[in-house]
Amino acid sequence: MRIVCPFCGERELGEFTYLGDAKPVRPAADAGEDAVYDYVYLRDNIAGVMSENWYHGGGCRAWLKVTRNTLTHEISAVEPAAGAGAAKVGA
Amino acid sequence: MAVAQTNRLGNGGLIDRSAPLSFRFDGKSFSGFQGDTLASALVANGVKLVGRSFKYHRPRGILTAGSEEPNALVELRSGSRREPNTKATTAELYEGLEAASQNRWPSLRFDVMSVNQLFAPIFVAGFYYKTFMWPAKFWEAIYEPAIRRAAGLGRAAGVADPDHYDKAWAHCDVLVAGSGPAGLAAALAAGRSGARVILCEEDFAFGGRLLSDGGTIDGLPAAEWLLRTLAELAAMPDVRIMNRTTLFGVYDGGTYGALERVNDHLPSPPEHQVRQRLWRIVAKRCVVAAGALERPIVFAGNDTPGVMMASAMRTYVGRYAAAPAKRIALFTNNEDGWRTVETALGAGLQIAAVIDARPDISSAHRSLASKNGFTVLHGAVSGVDGGKDGVRKIAVSLTGGARAEVEADGLAVSGGWNPAVGLTSYHRGRPKWRDDIAAFVPDGAPPGMVAAGAANGDFGLGACLSQGFAAGAAAAHDAGHGGKAGTAPVADDEAFSVTPLWHVAGKGKAFVDYQHDVTASDIELAQREGFESVEHLKRYTTLGMATDQGKTSNVAGLAIMAAVSGRSIPETGTTIYRPPYVPVAIGAFAGHHRDETFHATRLTPSHHWAAEQGAVFVDTGLWKRAQWYPRAGEKDWLESVTREVKAVRSGVGFCDVSTLGKIDVHGPDAGAFLDRVYINTFSNLAVGKARYGLMLREDGIVYDDGTTSRLAEDHYFLTTTTAKAGLVMQHLEFCRQVLFPELDVQLTSVSDQWAQFSIAGPKTRDLLKEIVDPTEDLSNEGFPFMGAREVALRGGIKARLFRISFSGEMAFEISVPARYGEAMARNLMLAGKSFGVTPYGTEALGVMRIEKGHIAGPELSGTTTAADLGLDKMMSTKKDFIGRVMAGREALVAPDRQVVVGIKPTDKARRLRSGAHIIPKGQTPGPGNDQGYVTSVCFSPASDQWIGLALVERGRERIGEIVHAHDPIRGEDYDVELCNPVFYDPDGGRQRG
Numbered sequence A: 001m002r003i004v005c006p007f008c009g010e011r012e013l014g015e016f017t018y019l020g021d022a023k024p025v026r027p028a029a030d031a032g033e034d035a036v037y038d039y040v041y042l043r044d045n046i047a048g049v050m051s052e053n054w055y056h057g058g059g060c061r062a063w064l065k066v067t068r069n070t071l072t073h074e075i076s077a078v079e080p081a082a083g084a085g086a087a088k089v090g091a
Numbered sequence B: 001m002a003v004a005q006t007n008r009l010g011n012g013g014l015i016d017r018s019a020p021l022s023f024r025f026d027g028k029s030f031s032g033f034q035g036d037t038l039a040s041a042l043v044a045n046g047v048k049l050v051g052r053s054f055k056y057h058r059p060r061g062i063l064t065a066g067s068e069e070p071n072a073l074v075e076l077r078s079g080s081r082r083e084p085n086t087k088a089t090t091a092e093l094y095e096g097l098e099a100a101s102q103n104r105w106p107s108l109r110f111d112v113m114s115v116n117q118l119f120a121p122i123f124v125a126g127f128y129y130k131t132f133m134w135p136a137k138f139w140e141a142i143y144e145p146a147i148r149r150a151a152g153l154g155r156a157a158g159v160a161d162p163d164h165y166d167k168a169w170a171h172c173d174v175l176v177a178g179s180g181p182a183g184l185a186a187a188l189a190a191g192r193s194g195a196r197v198i199l200c201e202e203d204f205a206f207g208g209r210l211l212s213d214g215g216t217i218d219g220l221p222a223a224e225w226l227l228r229t230l231a232e233l234a235a236m237p238d239v240r241i242m243n244r245t246t247l248f249g250v251y252d253g254g255t256y257g258a259l260e261r262v263n264d265h266l267p268s269p270p271e272h273q274v275r276q277r278l279w280r281i282v283a284k285r286c287v288v289a290a291g292a293l294e295r296p297i298v299f300a301g302n303d304t305p306g307v308m309m310a311s312a313m314r315t316y317v318g319r320y321a322a323a324p325a326k327r328i329a330l331f332t333n334n335e336d337g338w339r340t341v342e343t344a345l346g347a348g349l350q351i352a353a354v355i356d357a358r359p360d361i362s363s364a365h366r367s368l369a370s371k372n373g374f375t376v377l378h379g380a381v382s383g384v385d386g387g388k389d390g391v392r393k394i395a396v397s398l399t400g401g402a403r404a405e406v407e408a409d410g411l412a413v414s415g416g417w418n419p420a421v422g423l424t425s426y427h428r429g430r431p432k433w434r435d436d437i438a439a440f441v442p443d444g445a446p447p448g449m450v451a452a453g454a455a456n457g458d459f460g461l462g463a464c465l466s467q468g469f470a471a472g473a474a475a476a477h478d479a480g481h482g483g484k485a486g487t488a489p490v491a492d493d494e495a496f497s498v499t500p501l502w503h504v505a506g507k508g509k510a511f512v513d514y515q516h517d518v519t520a521s522d523i524e525l526a527q528r529e530g531f532e533s534v535e536h537l538k539r540y541t542t543l544g545m546a547t548d549q550g551k552t553s554n555v556a557g558l559a560i561m562a563a564v565s566g567r568s569i570p571e572t573g574t575t576i577y578r579p580p581y582v583p584v585a586i587g588a589f590a591g592h593h594r595d596e597t598f599h600a601t602r603l604t605p606s607h608h609w610a611a612e613q614g615a616v617f618v619d620t621g622l623w624k625r626a627q628w629y630p631r632a633g634e635k636d637w638l639e640s641v642t643r644e645v646k647a648v649r650s651g652v653g654f655c656d657v658s659t660l661g662k663i664d665v666h667g668p669d670a671g672a673f674l675d676r677v678y679i680n681t682f683s684n685l686a687v688g689k690a691r692y693g694l695m696l697r698e699d700g701i702v703y704d705d706g707t708t709s710r711l712a713e714d715h716y717f718l719t720t721t722t723a724k725a726g727l728v729m730q731h732l733e734f735c736r737q738v739l740f741p742e743l744d745v746q747l748t749s750v751s752d753q754w755a756q757f758s759i760a761g762p763k764t765r766d767l768l769k770e771i772v773d774p775t776e777d778l779s780n781e782g783f784p785f786m787g788a789r790e791v792a793l794r795g796g797i798k799a800r801l802f803r804i805s806f807s808g809e810m811a812f813e814i815s816v817p818a819r820y821g822e823a824m825a826r827n828l829m830l831a832g833k834s835f836g837v838t839p840y841g842t843e844a845l846g847v848m849r850i851e852k853g854h855i856a857g858p859e860l861s862g863t864t865t866a867a868d869l870g871l872d873k874m875m876s877t878k879k880d881f882i883g884r885v886m887a888g889r890e891a892l893v894a895p896d897r898q899v900v901v902g903i904k905p906t907d908k909a910r911r912l913r914s915g916a917h918i919i920p921k922g923q924t925p926g927p928g929n930d931q932g933y934v935t936s937v938c939f940s941p942a943s944d945q946w947i948g949l950a951l952v953e954r955g956r957e958r959i960g961e962i963v964h965a966h967d968p969i970r971g972e973d974y975d976v977e978l979c980n981p982v983f984y985d986p987d988g989g990r991q992r993g
């Protein structure tokens, strides 16, 4: 598999680390235990297109949001995480 | 004395007759020529019997002339280079080659196990499942060893492989698999268009079928066209043509696996060269021109030595000038088989008869027969009379029912052609059936891949050239190259007609899968027993599961299953194709990653100095760390480690702790960021101070610990454990980039930038004064416990100095740029000479931390909470942090959790070992009363006995209780007392002093 890092260009799978589904959002501090439980443990098992967190540890150390088809491994989009890159968001 | 090459033709062939080579097969000497394979040289020497079959030990000969060979597997080379299951058909001949037949005892011609044939009824499909089911314990003791002796193929060398293997990357626009007419035309078109091209050819010679079959291309003899084309390709700077290279796999994103047999054609690789090289090729487009494989027809005795694929026979005759037989019969169901007759006649060999299963043949063939005096029989071969000496007589069932007999010493068989659909099917593409050629052709190829020529089911030479050329030009265009491809090479198409014939009924074993000894009746039996699905058929009969992956057998197997189950072949379907296309040695996948280069090795900045000191090193992850520094006269490691600990506690010692992960945290929100990732608060840490921190995973379990120092308002310096250095960096980047992008903070890994030493012991300050610039105040007032700041060293180098203590002694950690690490170690030794400074290793470090009750890796086990470690008071209630909510779950705050506690044996002389289970005293050990286990132990010089840390249920409430330690692994049982985990200086006066 090859991933086009927005900062480094097309690189080989071995440079990246997979984390998992990029959809769950960390709940606010006061969201309560159930919300955090869902966030930590409950995952959809998607057969098809999903967005995933990948880490370019063998390159620029950016976290990337990769849109990948789990059936074909086809990657249709790669975006940097909100805080990836040199400057803070909005700066 | 070598046997003369009795079956070598007087002229012709692509062998170099001026370069004779001698070789040995089963101890007997033979000769061949440069350009031979082992198989062609054996053919030239009249050797027909080359092996015994897997299950029945049937005598077997050479069936094919390529990598699809199921029979002619040999052990090649000897000693540590002995390589089992090597195909004689692809092994290039070299001077002194040694090969041995496999699976026979005591000799190839007389094999005891061939009596297996008499017991054939018990070796039917599924016999492993049926015969050896019960009782289970018999399997290991009796069945398996017996089967292993009787069945199986070659023997592995049994010792380490002495050769080197390499791994390499390559990138191109257009990758071409195969250098037959289609592949060459594709490379030509793509190369002319300006694309970067890599062409892989598994053979040592380029040309594919042109080498055997010849033909006329662009008005030139094929051989001439081949030379001209190879020269044109060689002149293109962006075209790379690789022989001895098999494209074996297709992976995601246009990544391909190829194995280059760099030096397999030599007795051993030349010095400093590799044996094989594993290529990962990244290509925008791929043209599969891997050709087609001729398929056998299943009939009784079809495995008799001397029965050979028709195309293989003309390869031996045409390419190698070696006659597999003197008087040849052909059994064919298609037009192409007749080309073998033409080739054989051209070489002066005799044709005994042609048995053609088709209802009619062309008048040209009829006149060829009458001109050359052989008969054409309409019908099918129903039996072969032969045995280990090879084909003698062939029984024929004529159309209409009559029988005939043909005397011949070789039988060429052609059942039609199967396009090589492996590469195109590796992404689960299912090949589709084409009735006109009675074969599966590629369908659903991976993105960017296209098949051309025979691999696509179009067998004519002209079609191969035009299709290959068009595919190459289109691939180059798709990859962004618009150059002019010019005109395609032109040749006539040969006629191709086939009347499907898969299986001829008859008496005797008719083999479908030669390598696994699967017969037509095995498939019929499987169908009767309900194993109709092709995936079940495959596993029940083991059809297609041998090292050849059923290249010559799968389609015939499907066809027979289709016939007996009353379905069509496409309805029956194919099994899933998986790489590798040919077996690839594990060594090639490993490359240089073996032995001491299995993984990268990281050396601490003071490594070479430590090695000079005679340090014993221990592997911790990728690191080599000094474990202890033995001195002359010390009888064991314990004596050395005890000395080191005592030296530190009474004087001063130092230890390289550079392996800790180090991260600079910069930015106005650095403190806020750290507050969210640690359970305790860092935003309120004063500049110039250090603080111990603990981080959790989001599920509430402890992740890592370390000290973090605030060097400036917006600059923290964070350390991690050695083991988690990379993972913590990844985790913190995730927090920064994904979870908290609103924070203005940056992280920089500086693990490799700083050499860090722990200097510990009551004389630490005296030693430091010799190192640090005299203007720096190191007094308790000027540099209190948990102080942290930059200092100047004597000579002006800037260092970071931290007053932190893992040992419990008065201690500092000092960081200098990594390039000064070794000099720092030497300087500490020099400056500390008068104080008896002692370098200490990770063992002494561990002893002192256990004596102090500090947690480390064994306690940070991925199962413990902050409370388990006695650190729950650090958990801030005034802020959110990673893991906060889940840490409060019922089970993680349950009162009966196993928590860290100290242990000491009631027998003061007893040694402790970690891993022992803690059981209430007086109870019989069992899972029901297992209350925890011992995590860390050491001999404590301070306590003058062995001490340890353990995770024990309610341990902190049970201080003083005597419990039982049960160690079933080492067979030890003894009592220990639960105690305060801080064994040394519990009020911490020494480190503050």
Ligand SMILES: [Zn+2]
Binding pocket: A005, A006, A007, A008, A009, A056, A059, A060, A061, A062
């Ligand atoms: Zn990157």
